[in-house]
Amino acid sequence: MPNNLPKVIFIVGPTASGKTELGTFLAKEFDGEIVNADSRQVYKEMSIATAKPNRDDLSSKDKDFIFNGVVHHLMDIVRPNQPFTLADYKERANEAINAIISKKKLPIVVGGTGLYIWTLVDNLDIPKVAPNRKLRKSFDNKTLVDLVKLLKNVDPQAAQKVDLKNKRRVLRALEVAISSGESFITQATKSFPLYNCLQIGLSLPREELYDRVNARIDKQMQQGLLEETKNLSAKYAWDLPSMSSIGYKQIGSFLRGEVSLETALEIFKRDTRRYAKKQLSWFKRDKRIIWVPKNNLRLVKKIIGKFLN
Numbered sequence: 001m002p003n004n005l006p007k008v009i010f011i012v013g014p015t016a017s018g019k020t021e022l023g024t025f026l027a028k029e030f031d032g033e034i035v036n037a038d039s040r041q042v043y044k045e046m047s048i049a050t051a052k053p054n055r056d057d058l059s060s061k062d063k064d065f066i067f068n069g070v071v072h073h074l075m076d077i078v079r080p081n082q083p084f085t086l087a088d089y090k091e092r093a094n095e096a097i098n099a100i101i102s103k104k105k106l107p108i109v110v111g112g113t114g115l116y117i118w119t120l121v122d123n124l125d126i127p128k129v130a131p132n133r134k135l136r137k138s139f140d141n142k143t144l145v146d147l148v149k150l151l152k153n154v155d156p157q158a159a160q161k162v163d164l165k166n167k168r169r170v171l172r173a174l175e176v177a178i179s180s181g182e183s184f185i186t187q188a189t190k191s192f193p194l195y196n197c198l199q200i201g202l203s204l205p206r207e208e209l210y211d212r213v214n215a216r217i218d219k220q221m222q223q224g225l226l227e228e229t230k231n232l233s234a235k236y237a238w239d240l241p242s243m244s245s246i247g248y249k250q251i252g253s254f255l256r257g258e259v260s261l262e263t264a265l266e267i268f269k270r271d272t273r274r275y276a277k278k279q280l281s282w283f284k285r286d287k288r289i290i291w292v293p294k295n296n297l298r299l300v301k302k303i304i305g306k307f308l309n
Helices: 020-029 086-102 114-121 133-138 144-154 156-161 167-180 208-225 225-234 250-255 259-286 296-306
Strands: 006-014 032-036 063-068 069-071 106-110 196-203 290-295
Touching: 006 020, 006 114, 006 296, 020 069, 020 106, 020 296, 032 086, 069 086, 086 106, 086 114, 106 250, 114 196, 114 259, 133 167, 144 156, 144 167, 156 167, 196 296, 208 225, 208 259, 225 250, 250 259, 290 296
Parallel strands: 006 106, 006 196, 032 069, 032 106, 196 290
Antiparallel strands: 063 069
16 A cells, blocks of 8 residues: 555454453543444444444434544444445545544444445445345346346356355346446546555454354344344334344244244344354455454554554
């Protein structure tokens, strides 16, 4: 990265690895503010399953989202039924980063959504194809297997890159390729970088990570995840992208009488562990990420201090 660009720290890694705690600690150590890079924590009313930190002042809903004395940008910014695209995220995140820089503070981007991190680090040009409701409607009766087969025919490049288990991602790739006549991948090009980026990844043994995932889900149930999901389902449709989030999706299957609560929780834990594994695979492809043990704060501070100086 060019040294003359504004410096931005990125804290990345799988779910339940401790990113929020580390980011908040570093913000205090280096006079920074957090920019959220979790695609589910952007939604209002969705707190427990998304592992969103609690506001310091629960009454200030329309003010800055402050956790543990640190400002967190891009938390609670859209309703679950409002569209929020990767292009929307990039625009809002860049605005937040520039606002932090203007205050002479250090921007620290924290999250595990790989596309969010990628679009900021490499300044991706997001495809400008607007959602095509008519086209999406024509796919309503197709299964994920059908859609993947179609994507492999229409856009084989995208089929090698897109998460083929995520129906929403597959639909978007199809939508872009069919509407524009060009591959979804070739349109996501890189422009000149906007920031000098340091990416730090949190690493911990796989068994410990999975134990943390399981323990966090048990805690989320104690915190009222079942009630939160009930309240959301009374206001929002199950087929919304936000309502397909891990946690709400599995608890929703119980609320609809499809499985027992015990089975729903087992699937919730299994799917979260699989998601963590997928996140690790994504981030491991980026050789610029410096991986550090979760609890080695001294090493993290040393790396960041050297980068800033």
